[in-house]
Amino acid sequence: MKMSLATIISIVVTSIAFMLLLASFVVIDAGYVGVVKRLGAVQPDYLPEGFHIKTPFIEIVEEFDVRLSKVETEAGASSRDLQVVRTEIAVQYSMTHAAYSAKNWH
DSSP, X not given: OOOOHHHHXXXXXXXXXXXXXXXXXXXXXXXXXXXXXXTXXXXXXXXXXXXXXXXXXXXXXXXXXXXXXXXXXXXXEEOTTOOEEEEEEEEEEOOOHHHHOGGGOO
């Protein structure tokens, strides 16, 4: 069974349109924000969690975690009289709106 040229062209056009449609959407997960890069340049607005439309192949959206995170580390030292001191340090941090909003970058 041979396919006509019109059938092949319609399959190719439909496939390209489907790929463009899939590349036009982005979903930002809860606890993240999306930073939009258009042709490599960071845009001033960020994307909150949820469903968003973007320009396919022109815009790239990178997700950044804004949830509360924790880092722990242990340190040891000796005092002058040879007593061993061990410390455990825990730091909790998260990004604020000013950190991921490019409007505040100078």
